[in-house]
Amino acid sequence: xxxxxxxxxxxxxxxxxxxxxxxxxxxxxxxxxxxxxxxxxxxxxxxxxxxxxxxxxxxxxxxxxxxxxxxxxxxxxxxxxxxxxxxxxxxxxxxxxxxxxxxxxxxxxxxxxxxxxxxxxxxxxxxxxxxxxxxxxxxxxxxxxxxxxxxxxxxxxxxxxxxxxxxxxxxxxxxxxxxxxxxxxxxxxxxxxxxxxxxxxxxxxxxxxxxxxxxxxxxxxxxxxxxxxxxxxxxxxxxxxxxxxxxxxxxxxxxxxxxxxxxxxxxxxxxxxxxxxxxxxxxxxxxxxxxxxxxxxxxxxxxxxxxxxxxxxxxx
Numbered sequence: 001x002x003x004x005x006x007x008x009x010x011x012x013x014x015x016x017x018x019x020x021x022x023x024x025x026x027x028x029x030x031x032x033x034x035x036x037x038x039x040x041x042x043x044x045x046x047x048x049x050x051x052x053x054x055x056x057x058x059x060x061x062x063x064x065x066x067x068x069x070x071x072x073x074x075x076x077x078x079x080x081x082x083x084x085x086x087x088x089x090x091x092x093x094x095x096x097x098x099x100x101x102x103x104x105x106x107x108x109x110x111x112x113x114x115x116x117x118x119x120x121x122x123x124x125x126x127x128x129x130x131x132x133x134x135x136x137x138x139x140x141x142x143x144x145x146x147x148x149x150x151x152x153x154x155x156x157x158x159x160x161x162x163x164x165x166x167x168x169x170x171x172x173x174x175x176x177x178x179x180x181x182x183x184x185x186x187x188x189x190x191x192x193x194x195x196x197x198x199x200x201x202x203x204x205x206x207x208x209x210x211x212x213x214x215x216x217x218x219x220x221x222x223x224x225x226x227x228x229x230x231x232x233x234x235x236x237x238x239x240x241x242x243x244x245x246x247x248x249x250x251x252x253x254x255x256x257x258x259x260x261x262x263x264x265x266x267x268x269x270x271x272x273x274x275x276x277x278x279x280x281x282x283x284x285x286x287x288x289x290x291x292x293x294x295x296x297x298x299x300x301x302x303x304x305x306x307x308x309x310x311x312x313x314x315x316x
Contacts, residue, residue, distance in 0.1 A: 002209050006032075006258055008197040009057045011021040016053040016190045017046060019177035021281035025258065026168045026275060027054045027142065031203065032257075033211050033250040035165020036121055036141040036219055038279060045170040047144035051102045054142065059196035060134060073116035076125040078133070083182060091128060096120050099136050099200055107153045114160055117141065121163040138203050158238065158282070165247045166272075166280035200220055213253035214263040218311035223269060224229035229304045230281055235296055238282035248276045266310045274301050289316075 006028060013024045023039075027050060030037035034142045039047040055062040065076060078094035095101065096117070106114060120126050132265065143164070146153055161167075184190065198206075223245055233237030252268040259268075283296035 002206055003260060005202055005206060009054075012057045012194055012197050013050070013053045016194065016251070017050050017263050018180055019173050020046070020050075020170060023050060023168055023170055025255075026166050027051075029251050029254045029272075030165050031138070031140050032207050032254045033165055033247065034138070034207055035247055035250065036143070036163060038164040038167040038170055039142070039170060040147065040162070040167055040279075041170045042254065043146060045172060047170055048102065048104055049144035049191070050170065051104075052143065053194060054173070055100045055102065056194040057197050058100065058200065059198065060138075060200040061097075062100045062102070063095045063098035064104060065095045066104050067113070069109060070189040071109045071113050073113050074111065076116045077120070078128055080129045087215050091131065091133065093133070094126075096126060097133075097135060099140065099146070101139075101141045103141055105146060106143040107145040107156055109154065110175045111154055111157055114154070114156060118160060118163065121160075136200075138207060139201060139299075146194070158280075161279050162219070162241050162243055164279065165251060166275045168275055173222045201249060202281045210254045210257045211250075213256050214260070215253065216251055216263070216311075219252075219264055219266065219269065220249065222266065222308070222311050223252075225308050226273065226277075226304060229308055230277060230300070233282055233304065234299050235300045236281050238280075240280055244277055244280050248272060251276055257307060270305055270310075273305055277301060 007030055010024055013027070014021065017024055024088040027037055031054070041047055041051065052064070074094065076096050077090050078097070080089040081092050082088075083090045093119045101246070103117070120135060120139075121141055124137070124139050125132050126135065127133075145156070172178075204219060226248075227240040227242075227245040230236050233239070248269065249264075251272045252264045255268045256262070256264045278294070278297050278301060281297045281300070283300070
């Protein structure tokens with residue numbers, strides 16, 4: 001059942017996102033690992049299209065929030081409104097109350113508004129006026145953001161970046177995929193042809209199945225060694241958090257399940273190391289040497305992956 005359902009999701013989303021199988025798989029990994037996905041790239045390369053295509057494949061509640069400088073935290077979490085008839089305050093849920101929340105251009109709003117998602121993303125609940133309201137399950141935030149150097153953007157705080165399981169970049173399509181897009185999308189929106197292939201209940205079942213994938217103790221120690229190496233690396237000022245360690249294992253389990261295996265191998269971990277760790281790390285300014293911080297972090301992760309001993313994991 002797992003292979004059939006995940007294959008249906010991948011095939012459906014790939015009908016809209018041409019030539020980007022890695023990005024499509026990353027979105028599915030974030031969903032089934034109970035994480036959240038951050039898509040960072042320049043405008044117009046399909047960031048929002050990927051988020052909407054994934055949402056269209058699931059028969060569940062979907063909300064889209066366009067982040068702007070005037071967006072308020074209450075617009076996201078909800079507010080308490082006084083009911084003059086009942087003479088009491090009633091909670092009106094915000095846009096975050098959905099199975100899939102598309103946070104479009106999340107870094108165009110103020111840090112105060114961005115922080116309103118912190119509790120929801122980590123604890124899957126929101127607290128308004130001292131009362132806690134539980135969010136639906138499954139719950140996934142797919143956020144898009146433009147590069148920081150673009151006009152009108154605010155950098156995401158470290159605490160919020162740490163709550164995203166994966167950060168990916170779409171990149172420009174190749175010439176053949178772009179030409180195909182011109183022919184197919186001139187008069188028809190490909191999203192209009194998508195129909196749900198799974199239900200929210202089936203997604204919950206797939207999450208439980210992936211959670212049962214076996215991880216050998218040697219591989220758990222390998223993940224910890226990778227995380228500790230980022231904390232002691234001379235070019236890194238802020239290393240990977242324990243949350244990052246946990247989420248790397250969860251993502252590796254889903255990748256193994258998508259590959260038809262009931263156990264994790266080292267390749268699952270190394271393939272996800274940069275997407276899970278890179279956006280959480282902060283480079284030392286002295287180590288930049290004229291390079292961008294992202295380049296310093298990428299170089300450091302490559303050296304860490306090459307230096308940490310890879311265990312020989314045996315099949316359970």
